[in-house]
Amino acid sequence: MLTILKRIVDEVNRQPVLEKALAKVAQMVKESMQTECCSIYLSDDENRHHLLMASDGLALNAIGSVAIRFDEGLVGLVGEKEEPVNIANARSHPRFLVTPQVHEDAYNAFLGAPIIHQRKVLGVISVQQFKAGLFDESEVAFLVTLAAQLGAAIAQAEAREAIDRAENPALKTRSKSLKGVGGANGVAIGSAFIIQPQVSFTSIVPKRTHNIAREIIRFKQAVKKTQQELKVLSGKMTQILPSDTSAIFDVYHHMLNDDSLGEKVQEQIHSGWNAATALKIVIESICSEFEQMEDSYIRERVTDIRDIGQRVLGNIVAKELARRALPDELILVAEEVTASMLAELPREKLVGICSIKGSNNSHAAILARALGIPAVMGVEELPLNNLDGRKTIIDGYSGHVFFNPDAVVTREYRSLQVQEQALDSMVQTIASEDACTADGVPLSLSINTGLAADFEVVRGIKADGIGLYRTEIPFMVRSCFPSEQEQFLLYERALDAYPNKPISMRTLDVGGDKPLPYFPITEDNPFLGWRGIRMTLDHPEILLVQVRAMLRANIGRGNLQILLPMITSVAEVEESLRLIEQAHYELCEEMEMQIERPKIGVMLEVPATIYQIGLLSKMVDFFSVGSNDLTQYLLAVDRNNPRVANLYDYYHPGVLEALHYIIHRCHKHSIPVSICGEMAGEPIGLLLLLAMGYRHFSMNAQNLLKAKWILKHLSITQAESLLAQISDMSSPQQVRNSAIKMLDELGLSGFIRAGK
Structure with a gap:
């Protein structure tokens, strides 16, 4: 069963045209x-009907023309119920729909299963037979399992075809967007620039070409380059391996010199596919044939065929990528956007970000x-290889991405x-003013930083210091741990950015979605694993060097505060304080002077x-x-996983x-508390936190002025009235709707959606 399922799903991914893929699946x-x-x-949501796209058994002329409304027929019933429907005699069922053009008079038994992806019904797959009677449990299980696997494959194919339709002006179709999660507010218009770690056949999205001659030349050049690479590899391996072992390279050379392989690829190019797509079609077709052979030796050659095909593919794509120029308005598109990618691209050209992985609070x-770059995360159906250079629009508010948008x-x-x-x-007009509410309650607004660019953003803007200095960012863009002196220079600059104002530096917080390339951590559950203070307590040499650099930078300044991340227990705080005291003592001894002890704080992020x-x-001195x-730990949601991104919500009643x-406990124990998570920079979050009693907020530099404007036009009484309204609400969306209504009434809607 598993083998059959795999073959059927592979067929959808292999076929470049969705209609042909579905026809093969039906067969x-x-x-x-x-x-x-x-x-x-x-399913067609716009027209509210299910369109027959493929069939082996119904009339051929019905395919592409017969549409069944969502509320009619057995197919409509499957879509409505979102579960399998198994009927012994379909013709006697009250929902049976007589459709003469499909010629199904002879069929009695009916079994249908919904094709669902991310809670959305994409379609229905059904089987019918002449003999009346229910399909057995194993048959139902097979169809349901297949439908579940088809969902993702069809979603990706539909996304690919939507992009291709938008590229063809002759079709005159309205632009359709792909949906992700808004990662950073704002609107960006530019050209897609694709970065991906490795090209494989699964990542190749079928693409047409009009320049047949050029694509054939590209293929032949890639084969020649691969032959040269294999010759070098063969020479190296012959020196260290027995001749019979290194003979595999002779097999590879034979396959590349095989005229039939080249002829098949060129046939596909002549039929209109580009070189990479043609190679994909041929290699996957050969592999599929070999996998079905009874001879075990032939089946094992599949690995060799894929390997040689992969090498040729790499050379086809590499030459194309090498010719790329950076667009002036660049929208970075990648499977997973990383800090190093952002560091490598010129900031003046980067206008937007789109990532397949990640959610609205992933590190990217x-x-x-x-x-201050608009971003959309978690666009799962993104066909990377078909997007480079395309005109792109990013809507970081709604999470929509348009490729080849119409006029x-x-x-x-x-x-x-x-x-x-x-x-x-408009908000620049209050840059030099203190933060306060409409009824005059003073507030503290600080910035979250870790990037040198942030200091330029807030130049001329009155802020109350740095509420969170992410020390891991300088660690992430290097090839090894920065030295004490390198860290000292970074921290010195941060402390000088706001003289006499508190600068809270968080000790190294890596792990989860913040890896160090030179210190890899591989875990099944990274967000529940070795991260934050857990790692640095296990490696005190890293923590001690960092604390020494912080203390040195604070000499003569006196505005340092040290913040401990991922604290779970009192014992961790005791051990951290001991190490900080050790670094302080050693530094005083070395420099023969008394060095000021900074305030120490703890991050409240682990529910315990x-x-x-x-x-x-x-x-400690503050929280x-x-x-x-x-939010992630309270809701048991991996905030970097797009499949559960819709469950990650600050406004969940449990989180609120x-x-x-x-805030109640901190007031009771008379200890200062601020909020430095991203919630503080969101208009709705700011409104709710203010109502709860928070008065110290830290946010990214890009949001500070907008937050100051919102607070200036909002009274404590108004905020508290909203808190009273939502006290009995059971869903995040209800909370959000109430807050949006209040912001709309206050004339502040431009801060929560695109436009003013």
């Missing part, structure tokens, strides 16, 4: 289940917000960009810690709430209750 399912008919319908999204969509977003610029100019506030308040990780509990 394979009919044969595998030994039934008389298999049909596949795809936080970096995007810090840089109407482009004009709409150009207008929104103008409105955003007007909004930015919020129930130890009373104990910890006797040991800082990390709403990003606190925890935040309310924290």
Whole structure:
């Protein structure tokens, strides 16, 4: 069963045209289940019907023309119920729909299963047979399992075809967007620039070409380059391996010199596919044939065929990538955007970010917000290899991405960009003012940073210091641990950015979605693993060097505060304080002077810690709430996983209750508390936190002025009235809707959606 399922799903991924892929699936399912008919319908939400896209058993002229409304027929019933429907005699069922053009009069038994992806019904797959009677449990299980696997494959194929349709002006179709999660607010218009670690056949998206001669030359040049590389490798391996072992390279040479392989690829190119797609079709077709052979030796050659094909593919794509120039308005598109990618690209050209992996609070999204670059994360169906150079629009508010947008969509977003610029100019008018509410309650607004660029962003803007200095960012863009002197120079600059104002430096917080390339950590559950203080306590040499650099930088300045991340227990704080005291003592001895002891704080982000506030308040000087990780751990949601990104929500009633509990406990124990997670920089989050009693906020530099403007036009009484309204609400969306309504009434809607 598993082998059959794999072959069927592979067929969808292998076929470059969705209609052909579905036709092949219908044929394979009919044969595998030994039934008389298999049909596949795809759902059209706009027209609210299921369109027959493939069938082996129904009339051929019905394919592409018969549409069944969502509320009619057995196919509609499967879509409505979102579960399999198994009927012994379909013709006697009250929902049976007579459709003469499909010629299904002879069929009685019916089994249908919904094709679902990310909670959305994409279509229905059904099987029918002449003999009346229910399909057995194993047949139902097979069809349900297949439908579940088809969901992701069809979603990706539909996304690919939507992009291709938008590229063809003759089709005159309105631009369709792909949906992800808004990672950083803002609108960006530019050209897609693809970065991916390794090209493979699975990542190749079928692409047409009009220049047949050029593609044949590209293929032949790639084969020649591969032959040269194999010759070098063969020479090296012959020196260290027996001749019979290194003979595999002779096999590779034979395959490359085989005229039939080249002829098959060139046939595909002549039929209109580019070189990479043609090679993909041929290699995967050969592998599929070999995998079905009974001879074990022939089956084992599949690995060799894939390997040689992969080498040729790499040379086809590498030459194409090497010719790329950086567009002036660059939108970075990658499977997973990393800090090193952002560091390598010129900041003046980077206008937007789009990532397949990640959510609104993955590290890449936080970096995007810090840089003021609109970002969309978790666009799972993104066909990377088909996007490079395409005109792209990023809507970081809604999470929509448009590739090859039409003139109407482009004009709409150009207008929104103008409105955003007007909004930015408006908030600049209060740059030098203190932060306070409309009824005069003073507040503290600090920045979250770790990037040198942040200091330029806030130049001329009155802020109350740095609430969170992410020391891991300089670690992440290096090839080894920075020395004490290198860290000292970085920290000195940060402390000088706000003289006489508190600068909270968080000790190294890596792990989870913040890896160090030179210190890899491989774990099954990285967010629940060896990260933050857990790692640095296990490696005191790293923590001691970092603390020494901080203490040295603080000499003559006196505005350093040290923040400990991922604290779970009192014992961890005791050990951290001991190491900080050790570094302080050693430095005083070396420099023969008394060095000021900084204030020490603890991040409240592990749920267990919020129930130890009373104990910890006797040991440290202040707390800082990390709403990003606190939300993640309270909701048991990996904030970097796009499949559960919709469950990660600051405004979940349980998260709000925890935040309310924290401020209450901190007030009871008379210990200062600030909030430095990304929630503090969001208008809705800011409103709710203010109502709970928080008065110290830290956020990325790009949001500080907008937050100051919102607070200046909002009274404590208004905020508290909202908190009272949401006290009995059961869903995050209800909370969000109430907050949006209040912001709209206050004329602040431009801060929560695109436009002014």
